[in-house]
Amino acid sequence: xxxxxxxxxxxxxxxxxxxxxxxxxxxxxDVVTCAVSDGVHVGSGEGTPIYYEGETAELCAEAIRARMAxxxxxxxDNLLTSMKAxxxxxxxxxALWDLEVKQTGQPLWQLAGLPEPKPLVTAITxxxxxxxxxxxxxxxxxxxxxxxxxxxxSGEGDLERVRAVRKGAPDARFIVxxxxxxxxxxxxxxxxxxxxxxxxxxxxxxxxxxxHLLRGVRSPxxxxxxxxxxxxxxxxHIDGAFQAINIKLDxxxxxxxxxxxxxxxxxxxxxxxxxxxxxxxxxxxxxxxxAQKARWVDLDGPALLKQDRPGGFIFEKGTISP
Numbered sequence: 001x002x003x004x005x006x007x008x009x010x011x012x013x014x015x016x017x018x019x020x021x022x023x024x025x026x027x028x029x030d031v032v033t034c035a036v037s038d039g040v041h042v043g044s045g046e047g048t049p050i051y052y053e054g055e056t057a058e059l060c061a062e063a064i065r066a067r068m069a070x071x072x073x074x075x076x077d078n079l080l081t082s083m084k085a086x087x088x089x090x091x092x093x094x095a096l097w098d099l100e101v102k103q104t105g106q107p108l109w110q111l112a113g114l115p116e117p118k119p120l121v122t123a124i125t126x127x128x129x130x131x132x133x134x135x136x137x138x139x140x141x142x143x144x145x146x147x148x149x150x151x152x153x154s155g156e157g158d159l160e161r162v163r164a165v166r167k168g169a170p171d172a173r174f175i176v177x178x179x180x181x182x183x184x185x186x187x188x189x190x191x192x193x194x195x196x197x198x199x200x201x202x203x204x205x206x207x208x209x210x211x212h213l214l215r216g217v218r219s220p221x222x223x224x225x226x227x228x229x230x231x232x233x234x235x236x237h238i239d240g241a242f243q244a245i246n247i248k249l250d251x252x253x254x255x256x257x258x259x260x261x262x263x264x265x266x267x268x269x270x271x272x273x274x275x276x277x278x279x280x281x282x283x284x285x286x287x288x289x290x291a292q293k294a295r296w297v298d299l300d301g302p303a304l305l306k307q308d309r310p311g312g313f314i315f316e317k318g319t320i321s322p
Contacts (some may be wrong), residue, residue, distance in 0.1 A: 001038055001077050002038070002073070002219070003036050003037070003038055003073070003074055003096070003099070004032065004037055004038075004039075004068070005035075005036055005064070005065065006034075006035040006036060006229045007034065007035050008032065008033070008034045008061045008064050008065055009032070009034075009061070010030055010031070010032055010058060010061055011030070011031050011032075011033060012028055012029070012030050012031075012048065013028060013029055013031065013110060013278075013280060013305045013306070013307070014027065014028045014305065014306040014307070015027050015028055015029065015278065015304055015305060015306065016304055016305060016306045017117070017127075017195065017280050020257050021185065022148055026278065027038075029048060029218040029277070029278035029279070030048075030049065030056070030057040030304075030305070031046050031047065031048050031049075031057060031087075031279060031280065031283060031304070032046070032047050032048075032049070032057045032060040032061050032064070032087060032088060032091050033045065033046045033047075033091060034061075034091050034092055034095050034254055036062050036068075036074075036095045036096060036099055037099070038099065038103065041102035041103050042099070042102065042183070043095045043096060043097070043098030043099025043100070043101070043102055044092030044282060045090070045093065045095030045096075045097070045098060045282070045283075045286075046090075046091055046094070046099055046279060046280060046282040046283035046295075047060055047086075047087030047088060047089075047090040047091035047094075047249075047250050047283065048087055048250050048276075048277035048278060048279045048283060048301075049086075049087045050086060050087060050230075050250055050277070051101035051304060052227065053086065053230075054170055055086055055087055055088075057087075058093065059088070060086065060087045060088035060097060061088070061175050062088075062252065063083065063084070063086070063088035064088050064091060064092050065308050067079070067082065067088075067092065068092075068312075069085050070082070070308070072252065072284060074092070074096070075096070076093055076096050076097065076254070076256045077256070079092065079096075079253075079254065080253075080256065080257060080258065081204035082199075083253070084253070085113060085230060085231050085249040085251070085252060085253030086250065086251075086253055087277075089253035089254050089257075090249045090250050090252070090253050090255075092108060092218055092254070093253065093254025093255060093256050093257070094249070094255055094283075094285075094286045095211070095255075096256045097111065097112070097255055097286060098285075107155065108285070108289050109288065109289045112259060112289060112290075112291055113259075114289050114290065114293065115144050115292040115293065116292075117288065117289060117292055118322065119319040119320065119321040120288070120291055120292070120297045120299075120319060120320055120321075121147055121148055121297060121318055121319055122148065122297045122299045122300055122318070122320040123146075123148040123149065123150035123175060123296065123297065123298040123299045123300060124141045124146040124148070124149060124150065124303065124318070124320065125142075125150050125151075125152065125298075125300055125304065126138055126141065126149055126150065126151045126152065126153055126165055127152055128152040128153065128161075128283050131157070131160045131161050131163070132164060134151065134164050134165050134168070135164035135165060135167055135168035136168065137165075137168070137280060138164075138165040138166075138167075138168030138169040138170060138172070139168035140260040141169060141172075141234075142168065142169035142171070142172055143199065144317075145316065145317030145318045145319075146169075146172065146318040147171075147172055147173060147318040148172065148174075148175065148296075148297075149165060149169055149173070149175075150172045150174075150175050150176070150177060150203075150298055150300075151165055151174065151176045151177070152176075152177055152178075152179065153176050153177065153178045153179070153181065153184050154178075154181050155178060155181035155183075155185055156181075157185070157193050158176075158178075158190065158194070159190075159193055159194070159197075162174070162176065162194060162197050162199065163197060164196055165180055166198065167289035173198070173200060174197070174198050174199045174200060175199065175200060175201040175202075175203065175224075176194060176199050176201075176202055176203065176294060177203040177204060177226070177228075178202065178203065178204060178205045178206075179203075179204060179226075180204055180205075180207040180208065180227060181205075182205040182206055183206050183207050183210055183213065183285045187205055187206070187213060187214065187217050187219070188217045188218055188219060190205075191205075191217070191219040191220065191221055191223075192219070192220060194221065195219075195220040197224060198212070199221055200221055201222050201223075201244065201273075201296060202219070202221055202222070202223050202224065203224040203226050203246060203273075204222075204224070204225060204226040204227050204228065204246075205223060205243055207227075208227050208228050211225075211228055211237070211238055211241040211242075212241070214241040214242065215240045215241050222242075222243035222244050222271060223241065223242045223243055224242060224243070224244040224245065224246055224296075225238045225241070225242040225244070225245045225246065226245075226246040226248075226272055226275070228241070228242065229242075229245045229246075229251075229261075230251045230252070231252055231253065231257060232243075232257065232260055232261045232264060234254075235261075235264060235265065235268065237253075239242065239268075242270070243264050243270065243271060244270055244271035244272065244273055244295070244296075245266075245270055245271075245273065246273040246274075246275045246298070247261055247262055247272060247273065247275070247290065247294075248274075248276055248277065248291075249276075249283075249286060249287050250277050250279075251278075254286075255286040255287075255289070255290065258287075258290055259290065262290060262293060266293075271295045271296075272294045272295055272296075273294055273295065273296040273297070273298060274287055274290050274291060274293075274294040274296075274297055274299065275287075275299070276298065276299050276300075277297040278299040278301050278305070278308045279301040280301070280302050280305065280308050280312065281302045281308050281309055281311075281312030281313045282305070282312075283301065284299050284301060284302055284312075284313060284320075285313075287299055288313070288320065288322070297320070300314075300315070300320075301306075302315070305316040306307070
């Protein structure tokens, strides 16, 4: 069976307001999409470039075209060795999964050996801002039914921000994302203070390459690796520093690699979070299947856009549903 590339596109979606983290703000996201065909069926996939890895949507599109123009037939298995991990491989890998869904008539979760999907509680991101602005955003999120809030922190004024968000959403669960901003602070002290405010997980407190700062830290809440773990090859690198990992398909380079990473991480006793970049529901679809195995789910990418694709996921009362 010959699989051909039908199209590759770069598409831009506006953010609803702004999306701000310690590294900067975004008002739009560019994604790469591709469609593959066996001559009868068509499968589609989407990836969001990992900008801190130097990716752009245009470069991802070029990588997809180059791989599909090669002499070696394309399959999910050989993509793992014939294409670099990243958003381009993610879009192509997920398009191949979607093609198999169309060919077999079986749902994705069955093909991937995952639990039958059910609605999941998903975090909603509270962008980095002044405490009063974050309080207002938290109040709005709580009013919309969100029960798990993920706050972006910066390493300065974090306690004031978390206290403000707690005031705005007194009954919500909290996780925080420091986005590598805690290298110069007392991490144990900060973790203890956040735990007292009800924070249940701290994502990527230190910079990539400085994971040693976490080893030996006594923290009442787990640290979750994000930027520190891109693929399966990084598991040894984070050993002893983190108690959980955030799996994003754009980082792993597709669902195929993400399934392998989740299996190995859980075998090592690590908790799983399934997250996403800013993206549409097309990009979230395979991640939602994997998220059925996760302790924390952060798949709010489409909810942060002004407009999602037609027929996208439903975000209602703090849950994500097909």
